[in-house]
Amino acid sequence: MTEKLPEAIDLSHHLSRVSRARTTSPLKGLQKYFGKEGMISLAGGLPHPDYFPFSTISAEALPYDSYVSAMSNQSRGSFSWLWSFLSGGKKETVPITIPKYPANSGDISLSTALQYSMAAGIPQLQRIMKEFTDKVYKPAYSNYATIVHTGNTDGWVKASMTLCNPGEGVLVSEWTYPSALSTIIPLGLKPVPVAMDYQGMKSDSLRIVLSSWDETTCGMPRPHVMYTVPIGQNPTGATMEAVRKKEIYDICVEYDIIIVEDDPYYFLQEGPYDLPALRNKKPFKVDEDDELFISHLAPSYLKFDYQGRVIRLDTFSKTIAPGCRMGWFTCNPLFAERFERQAETTTQAPCGFSQSIVTSLLLNWRYEGYLRWLKGLRVQYTERRNFFIDCLAEEFHLQRTLDTQGVWAGCEVYHASQKHRAEKQATNEKRAEIGNAVFSFVPPTSGMFVWLKLQLDGHPFFNTVGYKELEMKLWTEIAEAGVLFGPGFMFSSNQRPDEGGSGHFRISFSNAEFGDMKKAVSIFATVLEKFFEHV
Template structure:
């Protein structure tokens, strides 16, 4: 693929919003193109003198890229190894970097440039790193793609909304999706168009049906021309969309002329299918090429027209406080997005760019891939541990779903175990409750999405599932555990008359094993009490 001749993006400028069309180069930022001219004496801009920056240098210690293991044993999960690592008495292996105020050699990172007013596109060293990374990892299917820095995917999405959507436009989204993305679009008068889901995320059949049957007079708006999607670690359901489904959806988007905004913060947290504790085998290391080939690819890999705007972030792979990420898109969109940045965020924080660029220059491409491989294993261990806790606290039965957003997935149905008895009982004599919740173990991301089944609650007929969802959520919170209420993730407003079930989103990314275990125990105790009154 990398050696093939690829065509350039087609003209998609008709997708630009009225605001994007009206943007002009910032009068002062437009002078930046002259700044690289040798011998130029610039008296045009109000650039503070670097010698008055009160910082002589910055430095830090970087973890070695192989700080975490690539192989786990079934009896010792990567999670337990994680806690062993940080309880060791010996110091972590680190390397030190320093960035001086002025460069000692051409191309050196330096504070005089990094902390100065800069181009919205970011430091040239970072752009070079990102170009190599995108080319090798995501492999765009057209030739003239480019990258542009932003200050995290929330910022990237906000700029994208302003660039390709007008008030009153429709926005295609999954029926369950990331609420902050919806909150960022609604104030601009954007109307949501929810699409049904299955075990891989957005359903291509449901998408085609919606577009083919679109009636502008009935809907009160033109057929939508933009799609927002989180295809890997779908938030909140944790599904992973494979290559074939992406091809199906991409072909539909070509047919109906739709721009795909691919928000992909969890791309490298593809944990794979959950395997029960008793059935696990050791996971061996794979070389970099095999590791990348096993990952579900980006939409960029099938994007031969340049209709994908991809949002990447360092929030999940380095740290969220960096507030740093990047677009990958065709140069027409990139130029308009850069104009939007010039008069808003401008360039991402200079300190952040210097620190993250220093990290990646120290690790090099191979080192960063090594880090990402281990990161996937770490979160896989966390996912496994939380689901193992569910298996210990509840009785789990498996069944293949045939309908709804779980269609085609193996669903775990959770029932309350009977209270302990002095009389040993065989499995067939144990009286379990009816399933009170169900879930599909996530194959990517940081969350378990559970569906509540509270039909046997004494107040179900009078209160309904929405009120019971919030009542149970409140009881759990008062007991000391906070879940994400499910209704906030619905692309369709949920009221008392909305059919369906309650849901919770449960994170496994940041708590200790002891906290996860305790949380599940509290959930079980609270649920048992809740069903009685």
């Protein structure tokens, strides 16, 4: 017998003044009568659907099994980009057609999808979101709600405005997503950084921040909202596992914190990276059934949320396409109702074209098909991650060590040194000493980015100009050579965390062609060599 789950507790004291002041939009409030049988509506300014200049919308979609769903253990070396191109997926497509007036009343209709509609989204999409959340995230309370938003950035805007008043702080990781900071700062909110390690935000550091908070010294009340990207942590690519999430959730219960879980990379959990020689020795990983696949993913905070204090942000941006501008909240019904009131007078529902096409695709694929698509995406991005780091291994000497202190304590760190210098100093293909490293990194276990830590203290001008100027100087030289990285300063939530004068780059392996990634790493190596030779 299934254990009965509790309902969400009352968290209304977390609502901002603006959110409390929102009422149902007068015009949107009339829509509850629109579906009443025999109702003749003369109240709303709705265009007649006959005048929509689209009789049908058609699309050719890829099948859900277009990409392999299990990793091969074979290394493809320098030409893996060519292999990926030649085996990228099946060519056949699945036709999708959405009529203005369907024969069956329950089918998606352009006359409805392209009309002014409720901010909660079209009914078919609402059912898809609910089924997916039930089966994958398994919230620990019974009366949770799902409601659409127009992408996770919009979701964070709505959440921050719903929960926070000007002059308050928001708990964030010391390195975090820049747009999240750009959202809250104009609202009069202040980022409150929490130290990180290889899993992301540290639970012990969070407790220290909260337990030692002094309102007079800090100049604001203790924060009651936390923003986090726990999977594919942006920018570090860290994966926060279940034990850490449970620790942080328990602290948030103790200190009455709302967790906003921004999780666009959830299904891009790539696992540990191995160099090609080690990768080839591992047994071939067979495909997993759906339940096993889900069980091997680091769980959402929702799995531990028995009080309704997690607001989860899901998006189709990384799994379907960013331009569809669609995603959804999973949260307690109090917050969902407030988000709906906000959407009624701001974004309303996502674009009707996007809703109708994406929903039709998911109805065609069904839950099992969408999960199969997600398995394929995980393999594709794992191949990309592996290929990019393999390129680094070709251009640099990579030496692995187990760090015992600092942000990366407890995990294997790759230290990269210039090949030409290593070859001058070493014989019999021995690796260069770590002291000669020009950058280091921990291979990401999820997401789309590699986070490089630049060893700028080895530069001749380090003591003269400092690491901040050197980071930007190197970034500029790489950009002028034709390669664009994300400069580290963009991702700092506390002006710059002190890591011994190190600079940082966030490098994406998600979009460029494989041949271009290889070329970019070669350019990076050339520029870096000249950079450290400056006198």
